[in-house]
Amino acid sequence: MSDATLALPAGPETRKSDVLTVATTVAGIAGFMVIVGLFAAYLEVRALAPVWPAKKVSLDNYLGTTLTLTMLMSSVTAEWAVQAMKIGNRRHALTALALTPGFGLAFLNLVWYLVTKVGFGPGSHPYGALFYAFIAATVVNVAVGMGFLIVALLRTFGHQVGPGNTSVARAAAAYWHVVTAGWVLTFVALYVFQHR
């Protein structure tokens, strides 16, 4: 069964390269939905708890804002990488592809610091459980996203991803944008809706 005869004139070659982007974006949406579920739980428990957040707990707005700004910047650099790759500017693409997981690493570092500073554990109270659940889900999302980006970086370095073949970078950036959206939702829960 090897004589392939196309019945229709060949359409624009868009579909094959979209596979990766479709898959990673849908996977990103799945990661986002985890945060959605936690957000729903957060709203409910927060409204019914006698005290919210738990006693002696206060999240420093500075940390939260810095985390959010870092993620937003990283989304910008991710998109920058894709655009640079499309126009063939390899240096910019590599720089941006290196910066984005760099921001991710900075994000994770600050999250680690936040966790050491909060002074409660996941078992301390319901607020603690939700807080750590948000953090765990975010860390997993960010780690996976960084993995995608580093793969894209390595393959760009190795000349396997370039102007004619941007799908790997496009896919990694798309996943990263959804991860940023997930963090923004977490930020809204933990910081904007911090008090009742």
Add this chain to the structure above:
Amino acid sequence: MTLTEAPPQPAPSAEPASEPVAGGSILTTADHRRLGRLYIGFALLFLLAGGIVGGLLQVELAGSGVQVTGNAFARLFSFHATVTPLLFLAPLWVGVATAVVPGQIGARDLAFPRLQAFALWSYVVGGGVVVAAYIVGSPRGAGLTLSVPVRVAGASSTATDLWIAGLAVVSIAALVAAVNLLATIVTLRADGMPFSSLPLFSWATFATAAVLVVAIPTFLGGLLLLYLDQHFGGSFFAVGTRGTQQVWQHLLWLFGRPEVYLLTLPGLAVASEIVETQTGRPLVNRNVAMGALGGFAILSLGAWAAGASASTAVVLPTYSALTALVAAPAGVLVLLWLGTLREGRPKPNVTLFYVVAWLLLVLFGVANTIIAAAAKVNAGTAWSTGHLHVVVLGAPVLLGFAAVHHYAPRIWGRALHQGMGGLEVLLLLGGFLVMGLADYLLGYDGAPWHVADLINPKSSWLALEKLGTAGAALVLLGTLVFVANVARTVAGGRGAEEVSA
């Protein structure tokens, strides 16, 4: 110069491979047909495990006093209730889809073949972890049928943690498979195949995958909260913490309820394809069929919102409007099948018998639902057990086995044995009817569910439980015949016709 011998690998070519590649061993294969077979094999293995344990439970109930299971009833029950839907039914459909969908849409393979292998092995490993949880102890912290997680400190916590972690791995595996199938159907259809021309099974797979992608993650979120609570000794799900019981119900059932229907949805599509194949003509109205399948998937989400306001049982056994609505698309499909059967001349085939058996079983379940509504049966009686076994287990099993029969030529290159198939249908249908009848009758009489032993049972109750045990034995027998049938086909048995794929 290489200093060491390069590991054996297919030689990389200058162009992307255009020739089919030899399969590699079972552990390393990425061929979607082999992966599908592996999925089916492991699913049947878990079915036997869960089914035998279920049989033990039934035997226990059939006599008064705690005999067979001793203290382990709750543990065995939880094992049975977790393994059968999540480790058998869902992976069975994933396996059939993995083997069949690429061929149906004209693609050479899935979008990410090795990712599907990862999904398969993650499912197997995760399933192993869940089973290990039951061996290590009794995961008493949560249960899929418990509306509220119970925090138990001490010895059971490792088992509970393993249970949660194992389920998380299995859910991630299902999610990965769903994303893969979705991406495949969206992007790899043969040129010139719009969605409206998709074969029905692929369409149903697409619809299922789309719902799973948004529903499974909320369950993962709930599992995460449960794990943090259990492992770190917290009070999130404690009785005193307000609102968290509802949180658990929502996060569990936003996935759980649709999942129950999504276990039937691919089966409805297969039944439609069986009707098409055996009558030799397409369905009288394909567009309506596609709409009905899509509507079934969408309405499966509606069934969740129905009972969620109650702080206790979300799953109401009695008639409820949104739940009943899901029956409408199924009814439309049945009418289409009947219309098609009338138009064409159906060849007698075991797959059609399976479809007829399914219809009988579902009608039996529907009839009892109406009776239960009229008799105002309470939640928490054996009626729910009967209904689960008829509608959530029996009906999808019939369609699932029908799918394996129908697609066997594509999956193994050989058809399954027709005669054995007929025997399977009789045993399974008979078994589910008898088992269901016993539990329904017990429910009408007020017998409770989820107990190891009926305290102060009426004599009729024990007799009915024995009847249920007989039914369960028939089901087990039918399953064994099916497994034997598949095994003989895999081994290239005598009497299995060679069919060109």
Add this chain to the structure above:
Amino acid sequence: MLSHANKYLFALAGFALVGFAGYGIAVGERAGTFLLFGLFVGASAVALVVTGATVGEPVPEPVAEGEEATTVVVESGSTARPSPWPLAGALVLGLAAVGTAVDGRLLLAAVVAALIPAGGWLGQVWREHAAWTDRLSARLEDRVLVPVALPVGMIVLVLSIAFAVSRVLLALPEKGSTAGALVIAVLVLFGLSLIAARLPRLRSSALVAVAAVAAVAVVAAGSVGAAQGERKFENKGESGEPVFDVTAFNTAFNLKSITVPAKAKKFEVVFDNKDGIYHNVAFYKLDGTPIFNGKPLPKGVEKFEVTALPPPGKYEFLCDFHATLMKGDFVVK
């Protein structure tokens, strides 16, 4: 024009939206309402992705009467190359799952170990790229893979075996562990000499099978040993007084009883609070008179000595915060 897929996905999103509005008005419970809204957002996002991926798809002309429909022949046969990395990745995921239940260090090990299947998979995908040649492959192996992977791999293998065997030996009782060590040594010696003697005639598949069985046995035994926990070692403090390791985890003590010989003048308690909540170790006579109240700890390890031993008899120890859940017998004899 919307394809069936888009109609379905947008209908799904629409249903979620209607559900959100209806549920919010009818029931008003926060979690459910927000979940339905989130469902609407998620389904819409998937719908948009699919729309983006399928926009511009050519719709085939319907075949006119009498015209033969043209056939598109599709090549069959999978082109996916076999790969051990999906299985390896699944095993690492399983290890992580077990680690979350049994020991956090396993989880950490799994996270680090995840680099192996990830790297291997990437390597395979890399080699499959059109521009990759045999020569590049050989160079990469010579210069990077073998010099790094081989030593690292050996070290990891040795450490894993050592860890697994140590868990087994620690879990066995004292005499049993000596016997166990001898058995393992004999097995290894004879097994390997057997293989060495027959080496030219052994098929590689047989060797792989033996290695696989050995690996599974080592890992299984090590896991069981780790789960069992170490056997009790008699702890002697500096001046020979008994030392007890008391751990608080999941609102429970690890010890059900503490027995001190009457002739000891004091004993030491090493208290480890693994929970994030306050616990302590307090000793009481059965009528409620306190003997010693240890300092409450929110988390961490603290050593303290108990010097005023009561006369021989039965007493109890408990956590002042969770006296019903965390208690045991304290016996002086």
